[in-house]
Amino acid sequence: MSVESMRIIMNGLVDRLHPGLPGSALGDVLDQLIYLTDDNGSDLLQVCREWIRGSDLRRADAALSLSEVFLFNTREDLEAELGAAADRWPELAPRVAKILNDWDRIQPD
Numbered sequence: 001m002s003v004e005s006m007r008i009i010m011n012g013l014v015d016r017l018h019p020g021l022p023g024s025a026l027g028d029v030l031d032q033l034i035y036l037t038d039d040n041g042s043d044l045l046q047v048c049r050e051w052i053r054g055s056d057l058r059r060a061d062a063a064l065s066l067s068e069v070f071l072f073n074t075r076e077d078l079e080a081e082l083g084a085a086a087d088r089w090p091e092l093a094p095r096v097a098k099i100l101n102d103w104d105r106i107q108p109d
Helices: 003-016 023-036 042-053 057-063 075-088 090-106
Strands: none
Touching: 003 023, 003 042, 003 057, 023 042, 023 057, 042 057, 042 075, 057 090, 075 090
16 A cells, blocks of 8 residues: 555545544544554554645644554654644644643653
8 A cells, every 4th residue: 555545545534524523533543544554554644744734624633633653753843743733723732732741751851
């Protein structure tokens, strides 16, 4: 599978999500896909990073709903990338703060 195939699958999931549900409703599904795919979720994470950098709130919300992995490998990258998303969508700021807090708890200096 390629990242393009995963992008199609993930965009289809968001596009078919019930209109009354937030993107974060896909969190458990995306977490499961990490473990079920043959690349251990690397293509999925790439798409989630694209969503964080993109212009669609629902997709960014879905990307931030991952609980099994961090989207970036350093706190600096997490803070910069997720901070930019929180600036674009203030309603995501509490989740961004929680992710950074989780990083600090799991990856102490």
